[in-house]
Amino acid sequence: MIEIIGPLAHTAANLGVGRAQKPAPLQKQLTGRLQQAILGGRLPAGSLLPSSRLLAAEMGVSRNTVVIAYEHLAAVGYVVADKKGTRVSPLSSTTARGEPPTQSAAPEVAYAARIGQFTATRTHVDATLPLTPGTPALDRFPLAAWRRALERSMERALPLALGYGTPSGEPALRDAIAAHLRMARGVRCEGSQVVITEGAQEALNLCVRLFTNPGDLAWIEDPGYRGAKAAFNQGDLTTLPMPVDAEGMSVPPGAWRAYPPKLIYTSPAHQYPTGAVLSVARRLELIAEARRCGAWLIEDDYDGEFRYAGEPIASMQGLVEDAPVLYVGSFSKTMFPALRIGFVVLPRAIAAHVGVALHEMLRGGHRLEQLALAHFMESGEFGRHLGRMRRLYRERQQALREALTEHFASSEILGGDCGMHLTLRLAADIDDQALTERAFAKGLSPRALSGFTLERRAGANGLVIGYGNTGAEALAPAVRILAELVAGMVPASGKPRLRRA
Numbered sequence: 001m002i003e004i005i006g007p008l009a010h011t012a013a014n015l016g017v018g019r020a021q022k023p024a025p026l027q028k029q030l031t032g033r034l035q036q037a038i039l040g041g042r043l044p045a046g047s048l049l050p051s052s053r054l055l056a057a058e059m060g061v062s063r064n065t066v067v068i069a070y071e072h073l074a075a076v077g078y079v080v081a082d083k084k085g086t087r088v089s090p091l092s093s094t095t096a097r098g099e100p101p102t103q104s105a106a107p108e109v110a111y112a113a114r115i116g117q118f119t120a121t122r123t124h125v126d127a128t129l130p131l132t133p134g135t136p137a138l139d140r141f142p143l144a145a146w147r148r149a150l151e152r153s154m155e156r157a158l159p160l161a162l163g164y165g166t167p168s169g170e171p172a173l174r175d176a177i178a179a180h181l182r183m184a185r186g187v188r189c190e191g192s193q194v195v196i197t198e199g200a201q202e203a204l205n206l207c208v209r210l211f212t213n214p215g216d217l218a219w220i221e222d223p224g225y226r227g228a229k230a231a232f233n234q235g236d237l238t239t240l241p242m243p244v245d246a247e248g249m250s251v252p253p254g255a256w257r258a259y260p261p262k263l264i265y266t267s268p269a270h271q272y273p274t275g276a277v278l279s280v281a282r283r284l285e286l287i288a289e290a291r292r293c294g295a296w297l298i299e300d301d302y303d304g305e306f307r308y309a310g311e312p313i314a315s316m317q318g319l320v321e322d323a324p325v326l327y328v329g330s331f332s333k334t335m336f337p338a339l340r341i342g343f344v345v346l347p348r349a350i351a352a353h354v355g356v357a358l359h360e361m362l363r364g365g366h367r368l369e370q371l372a373l374a375h376f377m378e379s380g381e382f383g384r385h386l387g388r389m390r391r392l393y394r395e396r397q398q399a400l401r402e403a404l405t406e407h408f409a410s411s412e413i414l415g416g417d418c419g420m421h422l423t424l425r426l427a428a429d430i431d432d433q434a435l436t437e438r439a440f441a442k443g444l445s446p447r448a449l450s451g452f453t454l455e456r457r458a459g460a461n462g463l464v465i466g467y468g469n470t471g472a473e474a475l476a477p478a479v480r481i482l483a484e485l486v487a488g489m490v491p492a493s494g495k496p497r498l499r500r501a
């Protein structure tokens with residue numbers, strides 16, 4: 001037998017890389033060797049294995065070791081033991097039957113057609129680099145207060161909170177979110193309408209699952225949020241890009257009749273990534289037309305909490321009674337992205353109607369974090385944190401705007417007094433993707449504006465520059481580097497751009 005399964009390792013083997021490796025227990029080694037020999041056809045079906053006494057003597061192990069190995073192999077069906085001894089079972093694997101392997105052992109994988117719809121946008125994903133859009137000031141997050149909130153929920157809710165929770169999320173958090181949204185964002189809602197999700201992304205996916213069928217038409221802002229496009233792809237929707245101007249999404253005349261949508265993705269408070277605010281006239285028109293053709297508007301309010309001048313821009317959902325709006329929110333900017341808590345506010349009648357489906361589709365998890373977040377909000381910590389971050393981001397935005405005005409005087413800066421990024425339009429002959437690669441090599445991570453367009457077109461290039469995670473003092477030097485990179489780039493005309501004095 002030893003020539004079929006090989007000798008076992010009884011002592012530590014030195015593999016020449018420092019300390020000697022401890023061998024696996026003898027019984028585990030023996031089971032593994034026999035298993036491999038059976039699967040590899042070296043012990044064909046029907047072979048009679050030696051008695052435990054004989055094999056123990058041959059391999060230099062105790063008889064008990066062999067008995068346990070045989071019992072294990074019998075339990076999973078490799079061998080059958082009867083009065084005549086232990087024999088190898090007939091297995092369906094071709095090699096186990098001693099047949100030569102067929103030419104292509106791995107069958108061709110048939111992927112879902114939708115897999116081909118996704119295109120890569122970023123070659124690097126370090127979201128903590130300076131100028132990354134969307135990353136909040138992680139080093140300013142009040143960790144001590146968050147730790148206290150987590151400890152409190154552990155003390156009070158364990159061990160029950162280790163079990164499944166309500167599929168739509170912890171009622172305390174849903175109530176806290178509803179109270180906050182009514183007051184801060186003018187959303188008309190109760191906790192029972194709020195469904196907690198794994199970030200806004202899962203809320204978008206949920207909207208697709210609840211309100212569309214494969215093949216339905218969905219409109220999306222262009223340039224726009226790729227996460228929304230990803231959600232539409234997942235639902236096999238046909239996506240129609242809608243242009244964006246200074247007033248936000250601009251629906252061409254006749255589009256409602258020619259291409260009636262089922263779902264429309266918008267970011268009204270701060271269009272992503274151009275920063276436009278959707279005008280009230282367009283909000284009212286969207287609501288009226290969506291109502292007329294039975295469509296749903298997704299309102300992604302991803303950073304609406306951060307407004308630095310004037311009155312906060314209230315939600316579209318709260319503009320009129322019973323608007324056909326699915327209000328989506330996230331704690332990725334207001335808390336931190338890894339928390340992965342977002343939500344969707346469903347219209348009251350819908351929330352009641354889809355209750356059973358949600359119960360079947362979702363599982364209530366992350367209960368301690370949800371309870372901690374509810375306490376964080378109720379205790380005022382969340383509001384205080386938002387206030388501190390508003391002041392910080394206002395200062396950072398101002399520093400970025402000044403630096404961009406100085407170094408890119410002839411370029412248009414998009415984005416109002418809100419959010420965590422500004423967008424810089426660049427001349428049509430600057431390859432913004434190449435520019436972001438060069439910036440990345442310098443440790444900076446702005447994104448190329450052209451990466452947000454759904455349809456490639458000329459003149460849609462620029463940089464989406466985040467300031468949430470970058471100190472005000474670091475912004476001017478970073479923008480200077482970007483200006484130098486642009487100056488050194490060879491445009492289509494062939495000559496490098498001259499650097500501004």
Ligand SMILES: Cc1ncc(COP(=O)(O)O)c(C=O)c1O
Nearest residue numbers: 134199200201225272302330332
């Ligand atoms: C437009 C937009 N919506 C939503 C989100 C938040 O997504 P999530 O909550 O899944 O992190 C982001 C994050 O970058 C975003 O840019």
